[in-house]
Amino acid sequence: MMSQLGRLFWVFFKIGAFTFGGGIAMLPIIEREMINNKWVSPDEMMDYVVISQSSPGAIAVNISILCGYKVGRFLGALVAMLGVVLPSLITITVIGLFIANFNEIVWFQKALQGINVAVVILLLDAIIKLGARAIKDWQRVLLMGLVFSAVYFLKFSVPLIIGILIGLGTLIYGYQLLTVKKKVA
Amino acid sequence: MIELFLIFAYIGLFTIGGALVAIPLIEEQVITRGWITLETFIQMVAISEATPGPVGINIATYVGLVRYHIPGAILATFGFVVPSFIIVLIFARLYTKHKESKWLKIVFDVLKAGIIGLIAVTFFNISKSTLWVASTQQPDWLSLVLAMLLGGFYFTLKKHPIYMILLAAVLGILIY
Numbered sequence: 001m002m003s004q005l006g007r008l009f010w011v012f013f014k015i016g017a018f019t020f021g022g023g024i025a026m027l028p029i030i031e032r033e034m035i036n037n038k039w040v041s042p043d044e045m046m047d048y049v050v051i052s053q054s055s056p057g058a059i060a061v062n063i064s065i066l067c068g069y070k071v072g073r074f075l076g077a078l079v080a081m082l083g084v085v086l087p088s089l090i091t092i093t094v095i096g097l098f099i100a101n102f103n104e105i106v107w108f109q110k111a112l113q114g115i116n117v118a119v120v121i122l123l124l125d126a127i128i129k130l131g132a133r134a135i136k137d138w139q140r141v142l143l144m145g146l147v148f149s150a151v152y153f154l155k156f157s158v159p160l161i162i163g164i165l166i167g168l169g170t171l172i173y174g175y176q177l178l179t180v181k182k183k184v185a
Numbered sequence: 186m187i188e189l190f191l192i193f194a195y196i197g198l199f200t201i202g203g204a205l206v207a208i209p210l211i212e213e214q215v216i217t218r219g220w221i222t223l224e225t226f227i228q229m230v231a232i233s234e235a236t237p238g239p240v241g242i243n244i245a246t247y248v249g250l251v252r253y254h255i256p257g258a259i260l261a262t263f264g265f266v267v268p269s270f271i272i273v274l275i276f277a278r279l280y281t282k283h284k285e286s287k288w289l290k291i292v293f294d295v296l297k298a299g300i301i302g303l304i305a306v307t308f309f310n311i312s313k314s315t316l317w318v319a320s321t322q323q324p325d326w327l328s329l330v331l332a333m334l335l336g337g338f339y340f341t342l343k344k345h346p347i348y349m350i351l352l353a354a355v356l357g358i359l360i361y
Contacts, residue, residue, distance in 0.1 A: 017237050018347050021311065022204065024304050028346045050296045051276050053303065057197050057269025058204045058239035065273045077274060085262060088238025092246040093258050095232065107358050112235050114357020116315045117331045118350050121339055123308040125346075127301065134297035143295065147302030152309060158202025165299045169292030176291070 005079050008071055012064050012083030021119030023059025027126040030063060039071050046133050054162045060084055186260060189252055193245050193264030204241035215248055331356060
């Protein structure tokens with residue numbers, strides 16, 4: 001049990017240390033690690049992304065809690081979260097206390113520019129991987145397009161979209177219930 | 186100190202859908218209290234986006250550090266993640282208990298499709314800011330070439346993403 005937790009901590013520490021550009025860009029790394037360690041399947045990961053997006057806080061942290069929970073319940077969740085958060089804590093503290101002119105460290109700024117481009121590629125990878133799992137028919141393509149337009153052009157807020165989608169899902173569920181009942185009757 | 190913890194717990198609770206949402210909240214809570222100036226805040230945001238880890242966490246750590254030194258950094262960071270921890274655990278429990286629920290399956294299906302749309306928005310925004318030069322309305326050719334290089338490396342060799350990130354950092358130093 002202890003070694004499993006230790007491994008969990010180390011894996012999420014790695015993930016936290018390489019998370020640039022937001023939680024979504026981190027998905028390819030997390031998936032890779034979860035699959036390599038045989039902890040979480042790609043389909044489950046998809047569900048975790050859904051839960052993480054709909055919950056408060058950073059997506060990266062939420063996903064780590066969910067994966068940690070699966071591997072080691074409460075303690076696992078705690079350990080995974082600590083792992084993901086620690087690199088941030090250390091880096092910012094060191095920079096804040098010791099490095100006065102962080103913005104002027106040229107080589108770091110350049111490396112960062114390169115990493116920002118890597119983030120674009122990671123996001124593309126996430127869209128392709130997750131899209132293949134989530135988009136299975138034209139209705140879903142339409143839904144994806146509508147959500148995209150609502151947020152990108154109309155600036156809907158994310159919590160609002162999530163609420164609307166849950167409502168939509170509930171409507172569809174209700175409709176299916178009713179049509180089944182009709183057939184039976 | 187407790188105030189610091191509680192304020193970041195509040196911010197963490199209302200940051201839904203991405204750390205970017207945290208920024209206006211932090212502004213509202215921390216700057217109006219006079220803890221840091223807007224100028225400093227903007228600098229902190231820039232550094233938080235440049236360092237590993239979620240932006241929200243980084244900013245929380247930074248503000249906490251400025252406020253109460255290392256204990257402050259720890260308090261603010263944990264304040265920020267505590268709402269996540271509690272709520273996500275509750276959701277995790279509910280999820281494992283009701284995995285077979287028809288309603289949950291349908292709602293999840295809808296959410297999955299919608300979330301791809303959300304990720305696409307992030308993709309477009311980041312692509313725009315990284316690969317496009319707004320002032321001249323032209324592509325940033327250097328970055329575009331780098332993107333194609335990295336993409337080629339990543340999608341054909343299929344190595345662990347960490348390698349691509351390291352490669353990107355090294356190439357960034359060389360070409361920019």
